[in-house]
Amino acid sequence: MLENEANPTLSKSTGLPRKRFYRARAHSNPLSDSHFPVPTSPCHVNLSLHFPQFCSSSDQIDSSKKIQFADIGCGFGGLLISLSTLFPDTLMIGMELRDKVTEYVKERILALRLANPGQYQNISVVRTNSMKYIPNFFEKGQLSKMFFLFPDPHFKEKNHRRRVISTHLLDEYAYALGVGGIIYTITDVEELGDWMKACLESHPMFEAITEEELEADPVVKLLSSATEESQKVARNGGQTFQAVYRRIMPAT
Amino acid sequence: MEETLTEEGETNKDIEVAPALIAVHPTQKSVAVAVGSDLRVFDFQGVSAVSLVDDTSGPFHKDSIRAIRYSADGNLFVSAGDDKVVKIWSTDSWCCICTVPSEKRVSAVALSNDSLYVCFADKFGVVWVVDLDGFDGNQMLVNKKAAPLLAHYCSIITSLEFSPDGRFVISADRDFKIRVTVFPKKPLDGAHEIQSFCLGHTEFVSCLDFVFTSDFPQGFLVSGSGDSTVRLWDISSGSLLDTCEVGAKAELLESNGKEEECNLAVTDLCTFPDGTLIAVAAQSLQGIVLLSCDLSTRTLSITRVVSIMGEAFIPTSLGMSSSARLLWMVTGVSNLHGFDNPPLARVRIISGFEKSSPGDPTILEDNEILGGDKLLEKLQGSVSVEEKVFLAAAEAVKTAMSNLLVKKQYSTEKREFRKRTRNDRKTKQ
Missing domain, CATH: 2.130.10.10 (YVTN repeat-like/Quinoprotein amine dehydrogenase)
Incomplete structure (x- = not known):
């Protein structure tokens, strides 16, 4: 393939981007000012750029199609890619703060679309700070699933406010999730697992999902298998701690 | 080398000044600055x-x-x-x-x-x-x-x-x-x-207030912003009802017409108790812009600009009681570099908004103010004031506000320089 010879960052055999050319920092400061473009409001999100086959820019009839899943801190995009074929008609977006990682996922999705015509049209990625800009992307109650897989643990107490799950941020996630929507969290750090569970447990707009429901949900299995981070944990024989909660109407 | 690392103003603590504020008792029993x-x-x-x-x-x-x-x-x-x-x-x-x-x-x-x-x-x-x-x-x-x-x-x-x-x-x-x-x-x-x-705002939001009347008891929200607009909102849905470009109007009225002043941030706004008028203060504007709000059509429009003649007065804060139709304005700044202590403020009042007497809003002279010199001496710190102090004050407030609220912009070279040690920037493979 001539194109790939011109572009050494893509693998010659698979056409997929090669990770070594997208070396990323492990962390990015979520508190610093953002200098990437942010949509002014959810109606400014251009879906035709993300999902050209689902939402063409010209026709306004299909404006009913909305993003329903959000993978917050999607990393290298493993979960999105697994979910894409599991829910082929659902639009989903990954949000990632690190610019290089976002570039990698973008290339990866484009390569997958090229290699599998008709597939992977329902996933996309955007570089943003989800802790600040969730309301800029999603209307009230728009989402049905949100994913927080292996988030940065931020061990130091003074950095706890950088954690992506906190009581105050759950208010915003509860706003973006429709009633009945599900929030999935998993980590290999026990301390963070306890923290996330405690935040969700004490929040009036979330309730724990029963064991039976967890068993029946095909997405739950992906939490500990689909992402690059979970595979790393599995390789090292590490433990994982998950918390899956449903958005409910608060008791008045 | 070290100077290239720090942006202008970042190290200068003097720039962190606070604007003078004013608040009026709801039935005008007292006023605080x-x-x-x-x-x-x-x-x-x-x-x-x-x-x-x-x-x-x-x-x-x-x-x-x-x-x-x-x-x-x-x-x-x-x-x-x-x-x-x-x-x-x-x-x-x-x-x-x-x-x-x-x-x-x-x-x-x-x-x-x-x-x-x-x-x-x-x-x-x-x-x-x-x-x-x-x-x-x-x-x-x-x-x-x-x-x-x-x-x-x-x-x-x-x-x-x-x-x-x-x-x-x-x-x-x-x-x-x-x-x-x-x-x-x-x-x-x-x-x-x-x-x-x-x-909907495209810069920091600086001020909020509500317009409401007996016909619209739930009211509508008005907001002022660094993007030099005032916007009207329906809070139950969050939808934007109208946008009013206050900065553009204020600029036109700047007689000296400086070219570089393209974004005058709205610094404060104050709605009138009957819900039809909104007074707006903006950076570099010597006076206020009066907006009228039509609650039935949910629109904002600029009624007029009340300029303050004969004195360089750029209000930093506005206040109003719910009973008397007087608009209180103050300008001033905390610890302005190079000027005397205690910090000075200047208070001015606009009257003449009554519907019954549709005359022009007029700025009260110091001797027309209830409380007279006693009030001015207390609130301003002194009866007579030096004009140039307040121009410097307004300028300091403007700088402080943009340092505090506007996102810092770095040149491409500076950003690259800061990122030079980042792992993902290393080109070695």
């Missing part, structure tokens, strides 16, 4: 300057006051700022009944309409609530602690407001956001239910 750490109150009933009494831990404010406000019933007054304390005063005795410690510097305060709760916001985006349960007007409240109510993620909250019906608390931040949250029955447990976000 805050300049720096100084809180000055003038009482109209006794026609005299008020001396504040503060026996709580560590009397008076020790650093710039950033927010002052009267309660809706006028019985309480709240002041807070950079010294990380919130002081609650009884307006009857002007005693400080309670000093609440804050973890961070306080940037905005609000009182619930029933005066049972005081809310304040800090520079890290957390809004706290203090209950005044059991307060009967005289005794001191000791050991009051604030509970977290809600948070904007690590963004400075610039304004806090309760909706006219008391159902919602509205918070605005420097990340262009306005959040409308249901004010819960038990606020000490936190406010978790977000009604809407009002999104």
